[in-house]
Amino acid sequence: MKSGSLALAGGLCALAVSQLALAEHDTTPARDIRAGRLALQQNHPQAALNAFNSALEGIQMAPERYSSDLLAALSGKGYAALWLGNDHQAYSAYARALPLARKPKDRKVVSTGLARALIANGRPIAAYNQVKPYLQDAPAALQSAIAANLLNWNNTAAQDLASAAPTGVYEGPDWQARLFRITRNYVDFALRPKLRLGFHYSSDSDSNINQVYSADALWPGQWLSAAKLNPTFWQAGLQQTQVSDPTGQVGLSAIRAGWTAVPNRNWQYTVLGGLGTSRNWTYATVHALALYQPSDSWGLDASADREPIRTYAAVQNHILVNTLSFGGFGRLRDIGTLSATYFHQSFSDNNQRNGLVIRATPEFLSLGRWPISLGVQGYYRQYHSSTVPYSGYFNPRNYREALGYLIYVQKFSPYWTLRFYSGFGSQTIDGATSGVQDYFGTLTGLIAPYCAISLTGGYSTIANAYGGGPGYHRSYFGGEISIPF
Template sequence: MNTRWPLLALLLMPAVHAQTNVVADDIRAGRAALADSRPAQAREWFAAALAQSGSAREDRYAAAIGLGQSALWLGDYPAAARAFRTAREAAGDAGAQQAADTGLAQALNAQDYSRAAYALVAPYAQGQTKPTVELLRAAQSLGWQDRAAGYLDAATPPPAQGYLGTQYRLLKDDLRFALAPQVEGDFGYSHDSDGLDTLHVGAAYRFAPFRRGDWSQRWGVAANTTRVDDGRQMRHLDDLSLLGQLSIGDNHNIDLDLGPGRSGGWHYWQGTAHWNWQPGDSFGLSAGAERAPVPTDIAIEHHLIYNLYSVGANVRPDARWYVLPTYYRQNFNDGNHRDGGSLRVLLSPYDIADTRMAIGGEFSARIFHSNQPSHGVYFNPANYRTAQFGLVGVYSINPEWKLRALAAVGRQVIDGAGASVYTIGVSLNGRLPGNGRLELQLGRSSAASASNGGSGYWNNSVNLVVRYPL
């Protein structure tokens, strides 16, 4: 009888037992570090436990779940997603699978992979609070709030304290806001180095959205008035618009803002129409059309108006990178037309551990050619190009208010003459009593706009939008 294999097994048993104890100790240490609010140390313990090649399935699962939770805490969402995927592979029952899928959905939502997150938690969300929170986050990003209402009604509200309770309350308010009729008021003012003052005031009413088959629809009306003053004369632009938001199936969205406008005795049609096709989280196409007066006093006096047609794409080569190219054709009724394009490359902000801050980056470029260059009526060189690099900072004042800042520098070239340009801006977004919303933007830029610019040009602007559900 061959006794070598039983003897070998007996010799190896102490080593296996010792390794099992080490893995269990690492997992316990990681859990204790998480409970003590030390996510960096917890990540080290869980990573060490996961690195043990001989770990049992349940230990591998526990280490991967802990590693994912630690990475989420530290804002390392790609690492969290990898850990939760490992936990999914090691899950031994339906409950373990649900916990891993919910953690993965949280990591994906944090990276704006909303469709993937929605698909992961939809099977669990009926009556389950944690999956419902992640489903609501995904639905908000996708504009699918009407689909998520039933999941919210079925979920049991968690305790108000902590991450889960706070997120549940905020997302519930966001869902109720999105599904209610809304009133909106907006105000805008700008002043530039040419002495042009532009003052805008608007109001809008949107009906509650409704679904009919694969179509989700929302309609509304808006009225706006704009005063344009260059210090010598003052003009007013007034318009009424029909507003529409249409979603067709999962992938197609159409936004409409169309209606009549006037300035004194001049009457015209104005507005925008925009279509977007988004089949997944990493790629989409868009097309749009816009018609509006050229917003300078002299241009309004000459009844100048333009039609702009554009096509664009959004591409995500990586979780944190967004590439947004656009081509456009702008036709003016004075016979001029422009062919141009723009490019934005965005680096999604990185969370800074143990702070409320995140830092990201942005590159933007714009170029156009006018076939009939002119001067005096509106900014219209034969050739224009500009490029800027900027830093983006985000600061969460609290769960309800967020501050965002941009500082960018670059260069523009107007008919061969180059000059340095800059853009700075600050925006504040938050919630008002009664479930209202506020958006405030302040900015200054020396880059040319679509209708104003030139050597030494700059523009200061402020915009405020307030929305309330009814």
């Protein structure tokens, strides 16, 4: 669940600004604060934000005279900014307000608002820690549950929800009660056993066509995971693939089994292995992923994959690729995120490949009251292959690409999110440079409590295992549905 999508008319934090101290004297900042509160009561968050900003400007003109109004102005600004989806403004306001909240009641209220802003800014670990001292308070426990769900600590989230509403009915403002129901739907869905069905189709300018069908059962269990955080999810399933081009058609069938575990608050990992066959060829498949993230500011990951290359010629030549990757990310608050991954690929035709992927993603821009965010991303990838045999896959000796992406994110509701990427740049294949384009999008949603849906599709002129070079292009689409049972 992306909690930034939980923007609700009525406010997005547990803050009751009317409870914070306001100076008795009838100053200009005090009048602006009262105007801001009235605008919030009348469901006019933009007018409220303007009023609180005006109050802060007045306070800045004479900070000693109006110091007693500062906490109320900052808290009101944070509340209105969250309502409008201006997550960075909300974080800045609450972070300034927290040191001023000296009374325990005020500190609890501001901490809960700050946690909400941290969640909206993609920092669930910091949000969870922020409200940890106040879990006896229902609004704080609710924000803790949202953060825990984002971190895949759903047993913890369920416990926090029980603290927020021991009877199962949240006692509080309507918008908080609705937020509670939404969060409970996400957590309940995450903890239930599911049937996952998937489909993928792709075709390119060389008439390479892939059709992939999959079905997996996932069920919660014990062992391996920390019981207080999340159950271990066991998985078993099968996959059927059809590969064709103008020279022929071939099918691949595979079975697989494995698990996903959360052993502690820093680690999560997945192990999935299987066997596949195609005519007289039998092969092993592997997918393993480990994530280490002790804070919102940085994390590390490692993965291992073994799979066939899905072209007709590669399957005929029994070509497998083994991929090992190691990477990590670092986040600079209010600036953005930088990630880098090194990978090594070993092919069964004795080809060896080493490469690097770098992504730089500045913080996104929220568009006022609309549930829309815009962002950009810089993407760079290069690799070198040791040999250049033709065993049925595209394999230049030296490859390099650099693209800039425009990213559009829209929250249709707390349950549905659209992401669309438009990328433009260049690629260099053994010294020859050409322009490339890359467009793709995803739509994810939860029809609680019946199913979760993920749809994806795209068009790209970037080289891949199927082909590449000037004039090459590839289109694809797919979907996945998870149904609890």
